[in-house]
Amino acid sequence: MSLLTVRPAIPSDRAVILDIYEHARQFMAANGNPTQWRDSWPAVEMVDNDISTGLNTVLEDESGVHGVFVLVTGDEPTYQEIEDGSWLNEEPYGTIHRIAGDGKVGGVMDTAIAWSKRQLAARGIHNIRIDTHEDNKIMQHLIERNGFTRTGTIYCRDHEPRIAYQWVGTPKIRTIVTQDAEVDDQNSLRHFLLHTNEVEVQGIVQTSSIFHWIGMEGAVRVKREKRPDDDFADESAPYDQPFRWTGTDWMFRELDDYEAVYPNLRAVDPEFPPPDYLRSITCVGNIGYAGEVAAPTAGSELIKARILDDDPRPLYLQVWGGTNTIARALMDIESEYKDQPGWDELRNRIMKKVILTACGEQDETYRTYIAEVWPDMQFVKTLQMGSYAYPWRTMPEGPSKDSLTADFMTKNLLVGKGPLLEGYATWLDGKYYEGEGEIGQFGANPDINNVWFGKQFGLPDYDQHDFLSEGDSPTFFCLLPRGLRTLENFRYGGLAGRYEKDPAQVNTKGEPLNYWDVTEADYTDAHGETVRTESMWRYVADIQNDFAARADWCVCPPADAEHLPVLHLPEGLDFQAAPGTSVTVHPVCLNDDGTPLTYSARLDPDLSASPADVQVTGPSAPPSDESSSGPAAPPNGSLVTDSPVTGSSATGSPVTDSSATGSPVTGSPVTGSSATVIFTVPSTATARDEYHLILRAERTRRHSLAGYAHLIITVR
DSSP states (O other): OOOOEEEEOOGGGHHHHHHHHHHHHHHHHHTTOOSSSTTTOSOHHHHHHHHHTTOEEEEEETTEEEEEEEEEESOOGGGSOOBSSOOSOOSOOEEEEEEEEOSSSSOHHHHHHHHHHHHHHTTTOOEEEEEEOTTOHHHHHHHHHTTOEEEEEEEOTTOOEEEEEEEEOOOOEEEEEEEOOOHHHHHHHHHHHTTTTTEEEEEEEEOOOSSOBOOOTTOOOOOOOOOGGGTTOOSSOOTTSOBSOOOSHHHHHHHHHHHHHHHHHHHHOTTSOOHHHHHHTEEEOOOSSTTOOSSOOHHHHHHHHHHHSSOOSOEEEEESSOSHHHHHHHHHHHHHHTTSTTHHHHHHHHHHHEEEEESSOOSSHIIIIIHHHOTTSEEEEOOOHHHHSTTGGGSOSSHHHHTTSHHHHIIIIISSSOHHHHTOOBTTSSOOOTTOOGGGOTTTOTTHHHHSGGGGGTOOOOOTTOBOOOTTTHHHHTTOOTTSOGGGOTTTOBTTBOEEEOTTOBOTTOOBOOEEEEOEEEEEOTTSOEEEEETTGGGHHHHHHHHHHHHHHTTSOGGGOOOOOOEEOTTOSEEEEOTTOEEEEOOEETTOOSOOEEEEEEEOTTTSSSOOEEEEESSOOOOOOTTOOOSOOOTTSOOOOOOOOOOSOOBOOOOOOTTOTTSOBOSOOEEESBOEEEEEOOTTOOTTOEEEEEEEEEEESSSEEEEEEEEEEEEO
8 A cells, every 4th residue: 555645736746636637537427426527627727726825735655646635724605504414513624625536546535634634633623524426426435434424415606416524523632752762762652653543643852861862062960969760870971972872763763664564554543644744743852961951953843833832732741751852942932932921821821731741850851940930830750660661570460460471472562563563672582772781782682681770679580572661651651541531630540540749849939830640559469469559550451452452453454453442421421429329320332343341340449438339230220219310410410310221232240340449349240232330329428529430341352452431429
């Protein structure tokens, strides 16, 4: 499959665009649609105008231009009236017009729509409209395949009817990755690329840290007080020489590997971004030494532009290295706007807009600058090193640890998954890392277990092809809510664990910082013992199984691709209930593929006021007891009983979730496509008590994949 890139048309494209439109007219006529474009539409004058005004966009590969389309925003006059239906909403939208391909390559429609979604999302627009002729069956299929809904009939300027379609998107999380190129960052980037269909990545920026830098002539290292996040750092390496420097070409080599599997990924999900787009947003930031902010860089300018744009969505800046390139962007914004009218308003808006998800503080610039000038900017310290980094062997036994062993890695990730996974680093795999000494050559040094930097902390030995590290990946795991409502409130938790705001964190002025740190959670290990450990640990097996499924996407036929179950609760997620009453919900899977689901539930003891009774059964009517309140309550209303959502048969008795320590749940897992979950509010509960119920649905084919729903019950 050809890899198509998108660019504005230029005058020299005129002849090929006209040829493409002629081919399209002939193709439609030969396939039962002779009247849509007739003999001369789009007219030559229209094409010339589209090119001169910058409306025309072409799709090309190395052999030339193969497609053309027009994307416009604003009200389309012919869409003002619609018959036999209605538009899905009246929000701002873009319209795709005059799309055609030359028939020589596939993917013109998919690429044009994916590109249009990204362009519109950058302007805060998440709606696209399009229309086509009733005889254009091929176009109808392509439109519907890309997630558009048929909405009715509109009439063109010549009063001919057209079938109208609309796509309504859920705004994606937008994010920029900053990384310091350590081997585990390189692993994290390979993993992250398999999630770029779920988020809108707006930058990949290499920066420095206390662990990696290129060196800057004349830079003098000043001794400073050691901080907890500095444990593995070298306190003596000079700043005017390279230190554990990997170069910068590796980023583009990884994007080359992504490009090799991109046709398959795009066939599984057209939302995967084109490789050339990712290359266009990949650049180098401030890399001179730890905390270097000497001058603006391509990376700091990219970050600055995104911070200042008009996109209303939050901007999540992932910090896999130091915060220095981010700090440089903020410094330039302060320098440019501080003395202008409206500075306080702009500063406050930026502090609300930008959220840092950071693998610790890997240089001084958060403390010395960001915390001082931007104290309300949320800083989420996603340091879960035991769960997903070098020390994982020290964690409790159970499914999460099993999913990091050489056996799991070899069977599911390392063999036969294409170039993107072939480059993934594991213990003693023979790979050599540019710039690293012998104590950091985890792949190429056969004596690494005896000399690596973790030995001084008593970390254990590892086997060949054991999971090495992705210590920075929790910075993006927390952006994948999976129904767990993490981004609603980091206190609620998610794949990257749970976080609490630290009231002890203040800057030198005594101002409180918006600083969030990790918490621990109960975990029942393989021996049945309940231990307190990192709150992310319970999710690692689910993360790894999802990783394995996505690795398959790189090579498998799209029909064989496995997807996470997506849970939907018709009754809603937020409830109010009186003490002694019950709340009943009926979770169903929105992407049911016929594989039975196993449902379970646990009450989160760290968020809930007290233990409570939870039962999970097959699909059946909720209790009719007058003291019980059924599902969905309006925000300030009473719960009312509703009919259950039914699916294929599910059998079983109430369920026990072994991780729900202190929260009674009885019986064994329930299997089916839907379930009934009944939560009983303790009679001793008091007003405004909260109970947080986590539902989990697992679907097992080749991999065991889990989806979640997070319910919050407030006592009234």
